Amino acid sequence: MTPNIEIIERESRFTSGVYGKRQVAIVRGSGALLWDADGREYIDCASGMGVASIGHGRSEIAAALAAQAQRVITCPEIFYNDVRAQLLERLARITPAGLERFFLCNSGTEAVEGAFKFARLATGRTGFVAALRGFHGRTMGALAATWERHYREPFAPLMPGVTHVRYNDLGAMDRAITEETAAVILELVQGEGGVHIATPEYVAGVARLCRERGALLIVDEIQTGFGRTGRLFACEHYDLQPDILCLAKALGGGVPMGVIALGTRVIESGRIGKGVHGSTFGGNPLACAAALTTLDILEREHLPQHAEQLGAHAVDRLSSLRSPLIRQVRGRGLLIGIELTRKAQPYLEMLCERGILALPAGPNVIRLLPPLVIEEAQLNHVIDVLAEVLGATTEPVQPAEQPVSEAPEVALLQQMLMIPSLSRQEGRLAHFLAEQARVMGLHASVDEAGNFVACTHAEPGEIQPVVLLGHMDTVPGNIPVRLEDGVLYGRGAVDAKGPLAAFVVATARAHQRGELSRPVVVIGAVEEEAATSRGARAVVQRYQPAACIIGEPSGSAAVTIGYKGRLLLDCCVECDLSHSAGPQSSSSERAAAFWERVRQHAEAWNAEHAGASAFAALMPSLRSISSESDGLIDRTRFMIGYRLPPEFDITGLRRQLVQWACEADIHLSFSGEEAAFRSTRTTPLARAFIAALRATGQAPSFKYKTGTSDMNVVGPVWGQNIVAYGPGDSRLDHTPQEHIRIAEYQHAIRVLELVLQEIAGGREAER
Secondary structure (H helix, E strand, C coil), X not given: CCHHHHHHHHHHHHCCCCCCCCCCCEEEEEECEEEECCCCEEEECCHHHHCCCCCECCHHHXXXXXXXXXXXXXXXXXXXXXXXXXXXXXXXXXXXXXXXXXXXXXXXXXXXXXXXXXHHHHXXXXXXXXXXXXXXXXXXXXXXXXXXXXXXXHHCCCCCCEEEECCCCHHHHHHHCXXXXXXXXXXXXXXXXXXXXXXXXXXXXXXXXXXXHCCEEEEECCCCCCXXXXXXXXXXXXXXXXXXXXXXXXXXXXXXXXXXXXCHHHHCCCCCCCCCCCCCCCCCHHHHHHHHHHHHHHHHCCHHHHHHHHHHHHHHHHHCCECCCEEEEEXXXXXXXEEECCCCHHXXXXXXXXXXXXXXXXXXXXXXXXXXXXXXXXXXXXXXXXXXXXXXXXXXXXXXXXXXXXXXXXXXXXXXXCCCCECCCCHHHHHHHHHHHHHCCCEEXXXXXXXXXXXXXXXXXXXXXXXXXXXXXXXXXXXXXXXXXXXXXXXXXXXXXXXXXXXXXXXXXXXXXXXXXXXXXXXXXXXXXXXXXXXXXXXXXXXXXXXXXXXXXCCCCEEEEEECEEEEEEEEEEEECCCCCCCCCCHHHHHHHHHHHXXXXXXXXXXXXXXXXXXXXXXXXXXXXXXXXXXXXXXXXXXXXXXXXXXXXXXXXHHHHHHHHXXXXXXXXXXXXXXXXXXXXXXXXXXXXXXXXXHCCCCCEEEEECCCCCHHHHHHHHCCCEEEECCCCXXXXXXXXXXXXXXXXXXXHHHHHHHHHXXXXXXXXXX
């Protein structure tokens, strides 16, 4: 059971059951990225329902909370407080003109509830007008103003006197506001209701009608406030001065915080007296400290301007997509909606599978609500994945202009190398390969996980196929693609575009010659370089192959029959900052001591169990380490990666590591766990490679590798008739010198053709 599943099952046993939850257990975040308990990375386009505008994992917020928590956490408003006074003064300075008094609460729905109470008090009236598709919260008063019936009807009767009218319909608003109307409540951009934007004429007209008829205008900026729409407040787009402004979500930087800003007409009513409203936790110093720090970050990093620029870029790109699924794109700043012709939920799930977390906005709208700190490259990747999921046509893949080999098999690999395909960014390459495979006579597509899949048969039927499982993703690092003196340079030439291109070419050639009776399936998997191996996991239950070849570099004259296992440790140690000359160990020293304990344990284990075999050895490595201090807390994060030998007791190792971490007060989380897997050189597939290599004049050799591959994922399910094979020198993996010799690449294609003839040809398929 993975850590993700363990958390999901534990939480599911005790949670209320009112939430429809995605099968993801989020445990860590940084900027616009989140990670689940299994170590899988996501780009966050939900922001905790719009809360995390300044991004996740902000050390400034942590420092502010830590400092304030050591002074005073709670101080209700029956007393004065220095931090609260600073926040109230700051809010008066930044909110629209005329809003000079503030009630502090804990959430958006509380802000709306309080706004309704203040509106009734100030006007002496009881009625409210709200908009169709509006969303204002789920407590009883706010729920009465929320339009969606499935939220409201189970709890009827709600607060009476609420009328709903069409959004952006000034005539309907004119008819709805009466002498009984205490206030109109509006969102300037309807978030939950489908990302609909109020027109300037409508907003100006509603404000005028409210003034003329003695009603107040309540603007709900719970989602749009604090930079989301490209201005600090959406009111600024309309030069609007509301009577009451409701704020929440982003203000606390992740800490619950709400605000009701009260205008002149409310205060001058003379009816807002002591005791008319209150909150135990509202305005607590801890939340106020977080809010002040959040406002500092928004201003210092110019996040509203960033949201305006990136939002315009995103809407332009999304509007250029052509898909029968896309009806309309709407947005302001980084609050963006893509209205579909179908229900959005299946596509939200597909995005989640591809590492993008997004939200619905009504039944058929995908809502993008990323942290305002999202980088342009991250947002572009989100749009690329959206295009892929929605089957949108984009600009055709145009590799960089440079001479392409006349040999078709070399030209294929050369063009593959020109298409960047980092983990979770494989979409362009997958579609390019599908196009090329179809030209070569194969049946090809991109599956729901984003894998490229090509097959010799339109319908494989009940015959067990031969599966050639390569992968498309590469590690970072641009290497200019060039072909010189029979050597092809480029990131992925060895790992793993060379092996994958050889798979496609060999399968197409054997198929064109009519040599294959058994179906052959070529897969270019996604995320092999990530700890998730998501592409392989998506197909492991789909096929029960007669044989499988994993696409990894072994050298064209060698075959790999085993990989070590893997275990990754994310570690964090924190301690109070102390003077370097003092007796207390720093977080770095404690991290170093833990690593030394790990290293010595492996050394002792190897002395007893491994002998001289690297494949049989327990091999930990310190993959990264970094330290930071915020003036109060000294923190060191480090990652340890284990390469595990066959039949190793992983559970026992985890138990031991947890014990050591507890003793050292180190937070520890595990990810990327895979057991070692090995086959033998006596399987039918291994024998086919022996014959093919000898037929091409090579003396076959077999390898065990100390790394991991998708063999670790599929081998335990698909069985022993499995090897890894591909051209290229694996010592060049992930290096700036990555390249492949064309002669070796072409030799590997010929070897694969002979192997396929043997294991998928007529005689073998009949067995």
